[in-house]
Amino acid sequence: MSSTSTSVQVALRIKPLTQDDLINLPARFQRQVISVSPFNPNQVVVDTEKRQLFQFDHVFAPEATQQEVYERAIGNMITKFLEGYNVTILAYGQTSSGKTHTMGTADDTTIPPESKGIIPRTMAALFSLVNSGQYKSHKFSIKVSFIEIHNEDLIDLLGEGNEEERPPVTIREDSRGNIYWTGLQELKVANVDQVMEWVGVTDMNSKSSRSHAIFSVTMVQQKFIPHNYIPGGQSVTSPPNSRPGTPASSRFGSQPSSRTNSSLDKFDDGEWVTISSKFHFVDLAGSERLKRTAASGDRAREGISINSGLLALGNVISALGDPNKARHTTHVPYRDSKLTRLLQDSLGGNAQTLMIACVSPIEYNMNETISTLKYANRARNIKNLASVNQEEAGWNDVNHLQNLVMKLRGEISALKAAAAQNAQRSQDGGSVSPEKVSQSPFISGNKNSLNGFSEKNIPSAKIPGRRRMTPSTTSGIPGIPGRSTPVGGRETPTRIRPTSPLNTFTHGNINAHQQRDKESYEALEEQLLQLQRSYAELSQKYAKTSAELALHQDNYDEIELIKNNHSGIKLRVVTEQEIEQFEKTISSLESKLAITSAALNHSESILKEQENRIEGADSANEQNKGLVASLQKYIKELESKLQQREIDARIAASRDNHSEKFVSETIQLLESRLREKEEAYTELEEKLNNLQLGDSSESSGSDKITRLEAKLEFLNNEVNKLRNLGIKLGTDDRPEN
Numbered sequence: 068m069s070s071t072s073t074s075v076q077v078a079l080r081i082k083p084l085t086q087d088d089l090i091n092l093p094a095r096f097q098r099q100v101i102s103v104s105p106f107n108p109n110q111v112v113v114d115t116e117k118r119q120l121f122q123f124d125h126v127f128a129p130e131a132t133q134q135e136v137y138e139r140a141i142g143n144m145i146t147k148f149l150e151g152y153n154v155t156i157l158a159y160g161q162t163s164s165g166k167t168h169t170m171g172t173a174d175d176t177t178i179p180p181e182s183k184g185i186i187p188r189t190m191a192a193l194f195s196l197v198n199s200g201q202y203k204s205h206k207f208s209i210k211v212s213f214i215e216i217h218n219e220d221l222i223d224l225l226g227e228g229n230e231e232e233r234p235p236v237t238i239r240e241d242s243r244g245n246i247y248w249t250g251l252q253e254l255k256v257a258n259v260d261q262v263m264e265w266v267g268v269t270d271m272n273s274k275s276s277r278s279h280a281i282f283s284v285t286m287v288q289q290k291f292i293p294h295n296y297i298p299g300g301q302s303v304t305s306p307p308n309s310r311p312g313t314p315a316s317s318r319f320g321s322q323p324s325s326r327t328n329s330s331l332d333k334f335d336d337g338e339w340v341t342i343s344s345k346f347h348f349v350d351l352a353g354s355e356r357l358k359r360t361a362a363s364g365d366r367a368r369e370g371i372s373i374n375s376g377l378l379a380l381g382n383v384i385s386a387l388g389d390p391n392k393a394r395h396t397t398h399v400p401y402r403d404s405k406l407t408r409l410l411q412d413s414l415g416g417n418a419q420t421l422m423i424a425c426v427s428p429i430e431y432n433m434n435e436t437i438s439t440l441k442y443a444n445r446a447r448n449i450k451n452l453a454s455v456n457q458e459e460a461g462w463n464d465v466n467h468l469q470n471l472v473m474k475l476r477g478e479i480s481a482l483k484a485a486a487a488q489n490a491q492r493s494q495d496g497g498s499v500s501p502e503k504v505s506q507s508p509f510i511s512g513n514k515n516s517l518n519g520f521s522e523k524n525i526p527s528a529k530i531p532g533r534r535r536m537t538p539s540t541t542s543g544i545p546g547i548p549g550r551s552t553p554v555g556g557r558e559t560p561t562r563i564r565p566t567s568p569l570n571t572f573t574h575g576n577i578n579a580h581q582q583r584d585k586e587s588y589e590a591l592e593e594q595l596l597q598l599q600r601s602y603a604e605l606s607q608k609y610a611k612t613s614a615e616l617a618l619h620q621d622n623y624d625e626i627e628l629i630k631n632n633h634s635g636i637k638l639r640v641v642t643e644q645e646i647e648q649f650e651k652t653i654s655s656l657e658s659k660l661a662i663t664s665a666a667l668n669h670s671e672s673i674l675k676e677q678e679n680r681i682e683g684a685d686s687a688n689e690q691n692k693g694l695v696a697s698l699q700k701y702i703k704e705l706e707s708k709l710q711q712r713e714i715d716a717r718i719a720a721s722r723d724n725h726s727e728k729f730v731s732e733t734i735q736l737l738e739s740r741l742r743e744k745e746e747a748y749t750e751l752e753e754k755l756n757n758l759q760l761g762d763s764s765e766s767s768g769s770d771k772i773t774r775l776e777a778k779l780e781f782l783n784n785e786v787n788k789l790r791n792l793g794i795k796l797g798t799d800d801r802p803e804n
C-alpha cells in the first residue's frame with residue numbers, strides 16, 4: 068500500500084455582485100476590492116491601502132461558471148476517490164459568500180443544470196464512471212449520509228422519525244486512526260437523481276449559515292487482483308512470496324478462472340480486495356465574527372459554537388500548516404470540536420483535501436474577505452498523507468482463515484495423490500524398489516502426514532523443520548546422496564526436500580518421457596514446498612489468532628466473574644436499549660463538553676485578542692510617550708516664542724498708546740483753550756451789550772464795536788486754526804462746537 072504526501076489544495080472563488088448587494092448596500096460600499104491578478108491567474112490582488120497579493124492553487128473570478136469550478140478543481144478528485152483515497156472538499160467563507168451555491172448542498176432536482184453545484188456534478192460523474200466499461204469487473208456499493216453540526220450536536224439530516232427517538236450519532240476512531248460515525252442513516256443510492264432527492268428533502272437552507280453540513284459518500288468496491296497477469300501467455304508461476312488468494316466462494320461470489328496457459332491475456336489466481344473510500348462535502352457555517360453579528364442569547368451560543376468550531380478548525384490548520392509549529396507541536400487539537408473530530412482523518416491524515424474559500428468582492432466585506440484569504444492561505448501548508456484503503460479480504464477473519472487452511476489441505480492431498488501416481492508410473496517404467504517408494508515421507512501413505520508434517524501439528528503450527536521423520540532412507544541413486552535421519556529423532560539442520568520417487572531412477576533409464584515427468588514432478592515439488600510454507604504460515608497465524616481469542620475469552624470470563632462477585636453485587640446484563648441510552652448520555656455529555664471547551668476556546672481567543680490589544684496599546688503608549696515629550700518641547704518653544712511676541716506686541720502697543728495719549732492730551736488742551744476763548748468771547752459779547760445799552764456817544768461806541776469785532780474775528784480765526792489741527796490728528800470724535 069503506497070502513501071502519497073499531498074498538500075491541502077486551496078481554491079478561491081470570488082462571488083459576483085448580486086442583486087441583494089446592489090439593493091441593500093450603500094453605493095459607496097459597493098466598490099470591488101478584490102480581483103484576479105492580470106499577471107498570474109492563480110493570484111488575487113486586494114486593493115487596500117497597501118495592495119496585498121495572495122496565491123492559491125486555483126482562483127475563480129466572479130464570472131466563473133459552476134462547470135468551470137467543477138472541471139478545474141474537482142474533476143481529478145473522483146479518480147482519486149475511485150482509486151481508494153478519502154477525499155474531502157470544504158467550503159469556507161462568510162455568510163452569503165457563495166459556499167452553498169458552490170457546493171450544491173441545497174440543490175434539488177428542480178435546479179437548472181448550469182446552476183448545479185459540486186455535489187450533483189460529482190455524483191453524476193461518479194455514477195457514470197462506475198457504470199462504464201472501465202470498471203465492469205468491480206462491484207460497487209455506494210451509500211450517502213448527510214449530517215449537520217448545530218450547537219455541537221450531530222443531527223442526522225436523513226434520519227427517519229422524530230429527532231429525539233433516533234439513536235445518537237457518535238464519532239468513533241478505529242485502531243488505524245480512521246474516523247467513522249455510528250447511529251447514522253446511510254442510504255444506498257444507484258443514481259444521481261436518488262442522491263439529489265435525498266439532498267432536496269433536507270431543507271438545508273433554513274439554517275445553513277449557522278451550522279456545518281457534511282454530505283458524505285461511502286463507497287466500497289471489490290475488485291479482483293490477479294496474481295499473474297499474463298500478457299500473451301507467458302509464465303504462469305505464482306510469485307513465491309505472494310499471499311494466497313481469498314477463495315471467491317467464501318466471500319464475493321465467483322472468482323475468475325484459475326491458471327491457464329493460453330496465448331490470450333489471462334488472469335492467473337488472484338485475490339479479491341476490498342477498497343473503501345469516503346468523500347466528504349463540507350459546507351461550513353458562515354465564518355464572520357461574533358461581534359459583527361451582534362448576537363445575543365441563543366444566537367450567541369450558536370455563534371460561539373460556530374466560531375469555536377471554525378476556531379478549532381483554524382487551530383488544527385495552523386498546527387498542521389505552520390512549518391515551525393509542525394516541527395515542535397505533536398498535539399493537533401482535533402478533539403476541540405465535533406467538526407474537527409469528524410474531519411480528523413481528512414485534515415493532515417489519510418485524505419486528499421480541497422478547501423474552497425468563498426469571498427465577496429466588495430469593500431463592505433473587506434475585513435472578512437482578508438480574514439478568509441489569510442485562513443485559506445494557511446491551509447495550503449497542511450500536508451496530508453493519503454493512502455489507498457485497500458485490504459486483502461479475510462485476513463482478520465478466523466473463519467476465512469480456517470476455510471483457507473481446509474482448501475490448502477485439499478490441494479496438498481490432490482498433489483500427494485498426483486505425486487503417488489507419478490511415482491507409480493515411474494516405478495512401472497523404471498527400476499525403483501517398491502519399498503523405497505513407500506518409504507518416501509512424501510508418499511508415505513499416512514493420511515495425517517505430509518512429508519512428516521502431521522495435521523495434528525496445525526494448532527501449534529509446527530513447521531516442517533521440526534517434524535518427526537519416517538524411517539531413515541537413502542536415495543538409492545548413485546551420485547545422488549540420500550539423507551539419513553535417526554528413527555524417531557529430529558531432522559538434520561539442512562533443508563529437507565521430499566524424497567522424490569524420481570530419485571530411484573537409474574541414469575540409463577531416463578528417457579524423454581521420464582525427463583518430462585521428472586521436470587513436472589520437480590515443479591510440483593517446488594509448488595508443494597511453497598504450499599507447505601504458506602500452510603505453516605497460516606497455521607501459525609491461525610494458532611495465534613485462536614490463542615488470542617482464547618485469551619480474550621478468558622479475560623472476558625474473568626472480568627464477568629469479578630463483576631459478579633464484586634461486593635456481592637451481581638451486575639445486570641446490559642440491554643441494547645440501555646446501551647443506546649448510555650450512548651445518548653455520552654453523546655450529550657460530549658456535546659456539552661465540546662460546547663464548554665468551545666466556549667472556553669472562544670473566551671481564550673477573546674482574551675488573547677484583548678491581550679494583543681493591550682500589548683498593542685502598551686507599545687503605542689511607549690511611542691506616545693516619545694511623542695508627548697517632543698510635543699512638550701515644541702509647546703515650550705512655542706510658549707517662549709509667544710512670550711517674545713507678547714513683549715513685542717506690548718512695546719508696539721505702548722508705542723501706539725503713547726501717540727494716542729499725546730493726541731488726546733493735545734485735544735484736551737486745545738479744547739480747554741477753546742473753551743477759555745469761547746468763555747472770553749461770551750464775556751466780551753456781554754460786556755459789549757452792556758456797553759451798547761449804557762453808552763450815549765455814538766462815535767466812541769462805534770469805535771469800540773469796531774475794535775471788538777476785530778478782536779472777535781481774531782478769536783474766530785484762532786478757533787478755526789485749532790479745529791484744523793484737531794482734524795489732522797484724527798480725533799473726529801471731538802464734541803462739535
Ligand SMILES: Nc1ncnc2c1ncn2[C@@H]1O[C@H](COP(=O)(O)OP(=O)(O)OP(=O)(O)O)[C@@H](O)[C@H]1O
Nearest residue numbers: 082083161162163164165166167168275276352353
Ligand atoms: N458564483 C455565484 N454566482 C451567482 N450567484 C451566486 C454565486 N455565489 C453565490 N451566489 C448567490 O448569492 C447568494 C448567497 O449565496 P450562498 O447561499 O451560497 O452563500 P453561503 O456562503 O452559503 O451563505 P450561508 O453561510 O448563509 O449559507 C445566493 O442567492 C446565491 O445564489
